[in-house]
Amino acid sequence: MDSVKVGLIGLGTIGVGVAEILLGKSDEIARKVGKRVELVKICDKDTTTDRGITLPSGMLTSDVTELFNDPEISIVIELIGGLEPARTFILRALESGKNVVTANKALIANCGAELFAKARECGRTIGFEASVCGGVPVLAALQTSLLANKIESIQAICNGTCNFVLSEMESKGAAYEDAVKEAQRLGFAEADPTLDVNGSDATQKLAILAHLAFGAQVDWKTIPRVGVDVVNAIDVRFAKVLGRKIRLVATARLTDDGLALKTSPTLVPEDSALAKVTSAFNAVQIVGDFVGPLFYQGWGAGRRPTASAVCSDVIDAALGRVRITFDSLRLWSPEREGVAIQDASKLSGRAYLRFVVEDRPGVMAEISSALGRRNISIAQMMQDSHDVSPNVSLIILTHEASSAALAAALDELRSAPFIHGETTLLDVVD
């Protein structure tokens, strides 16, 4: 039976999961697909820590050049994460004639064009299913199963940490900080959760989804982004009163003005599919012109689900399917046509606003009037004195409104003497 030899860079959490599959299931996979996928070398700078996995002697090295220089290795898996040295290692792997598989969304989102150009130059491929939504095969769907569709929109809950935090606030009434601590305690959040809770991670994944679904080549840093770190326990409580739940939703939506992109905590109807996504689950709703709405849910992170996605790419690369997909789609190439990105100032949608205001006559009138002057129409208004007495929390749900108009109204109101503290602005979808 044919055999394909594989090298792995990075024996962290995901790396161990991948090694478990490739070492433990070698026979099972060979029987299933008629080809043997053999993990022959693992590189990690730490070669001594016990990771609870037994490796054949001589397999683990701290010298990455051993992988690049081994002519028998045809696939290199990069699982160290972050930009460097991951970027350099992938470039060197491609230059050494290896096909690459990676789970590194930050790297794909930041350096996709460079890496894919290098792969084409070297006649090699890059598989990256695990970079978005872990075990949920949503990139495969966009790259193969949905090709007959014009994709109309994508809504993704693609950061498990944030979803866990929001679920925790919802089910236990927890404060944001306590929910983050609980996520850290359970291993759902890193020691420094900044890139998760400020929405960067979800937005990088959104940029990748937007490229696959719409051909858009967008710098993720230019995508409007709000993280779960602005969500307060009171927002979760108010959302509930409004028959809604808050989810961090990364959205790409085709409009007459181009592709609208945004990541934001979003009030979704409590009986919607997105609202049912709890704990650290990920979910993606894709709407295509022929397939209609297609909904996926599964584990988006963690050792075993992410390893499942990495190894499916390894098998696909070994069998030659990645080659076909890579050549036909020409991802991140100048040839790949994409839709234009809608200017962020042109975004519009329903909004949830929360102000802490003085409890006196005239305040509501002034706020309504600041909104009304900018054509922002109010759908619902509520107030509550919990926690902020003698002030009150004032919640406003708007009808569809322009983001620019909302920003201008909030700018004006920020200097109003009757408003205290920060104003919260979240998205609302029906």
Next chain:
Amino acid sequence: MDSVKVGLIGLGTIGVGVAEILLGKSDEIARKVGKRVELVKICDKDTTTDRGITLPSGMLTSDVTELFNDPEISIVIELIGGLEPARTFILRALESGKNVVTANKALIANCGAELFAKARECGRTIGFEASVCGGVPVLAALQTSLLANKIESIQAICNGTCNFVLSEMESKGAAYEDAVKEAQRLGFAEADPTLDVNGSDATQKLAILAHLAFGAQVDWKTIPRVGVDVVNAIDVRFAKVLGRKIRLVATARLTDDGLALKTSPTLVPEDSALAKVTSAFNAVQIVGDFVGPLFYQGWGAGRRPTASAVCSDVIDAALGRVRITFDSLRLWSPEREGVAIQDASKLSGRAYLRFVVEDRPGVMAEISSALGRRNISIAQMMQDSHDVSPNVSLIILTHEASSAALAAALDELRSAPFIHGETTLLDVVD
């Protein structure tokens, strides 16, 4: 640009959708995948009916040999459904050197081994994504994305007609017969819905899923099967009282005794993902040892979603991906290893029982004792006189019990003088 020529047999509902995509999106698809997929010939015995689509002159023929004999056509799509002449046409297409794409689950479930053997003999391929769950790319997941997993279970709501009927009974309190009529009126059920409502269609799809996920080669007719035609409005009402909804679930579950297969109306918890699947939607929950639970939901039938799946297969065949998948998985071949099927008499699970009994002392004791003698333990018991007065409906939820024991108990009770009419037995999952 390379071009691949396609012939289509069957211009019914799905055929029109496929023609819409291949004729209307030819440029869009070519730009996306770098290859042109050209529909050049359509065969239907009816060449005169206006189907609301404009075809290039000369494209429509009633002579199927025109497709087989056209050396330029490399892919033939079969969309006539049913066993014959679909089977003969596919065999002839393969013998004529064409790759085949089909949406025909009855044919794949009944003749998979024959068709795939012929394809291998002719060096050609068969794509059949659309045969299960229409637009939901669940076969692609099992054939590619989940290959690193040992699949542990599949639960599928894979018949839109049945799900619509159950949803209608649930939301409107409709009688079964009225729900079926409403489904027919809206085009969700055929004039003769027998194969849908008796569970045959779902069970054929289950046999296909079981082969892909577990390698099982099983005659679908041997799989225990109960259809929605046994469900009464009163069952839907009782399910609600029990915090459950009824869904037609096709299940494949790996047990120590082999693969347990069954199709049955099933009481699922009302907050479960399956319970949220309403209207004619399809859904599949796959559990893999690494990916964990993966949930899909989308339209499982209809012109546009099914055409989306058919055309993704056509594109995959044109690009050569189907070739790789086909060769590596060796589906329905003697070489493909599969798990053994659990003997149907060994199945076990929780059950919902409904009896119509005389309202007098001693009846409950006799029923409990008939169950108890066979080690069937009762979790819950309720009665209700609605509609069956002077008799009462007696509902029993059992704990996990052997199907054989249940069948024996019901056989005994059927002849009891205090039981009137048919006894209903549905599955229960937690």
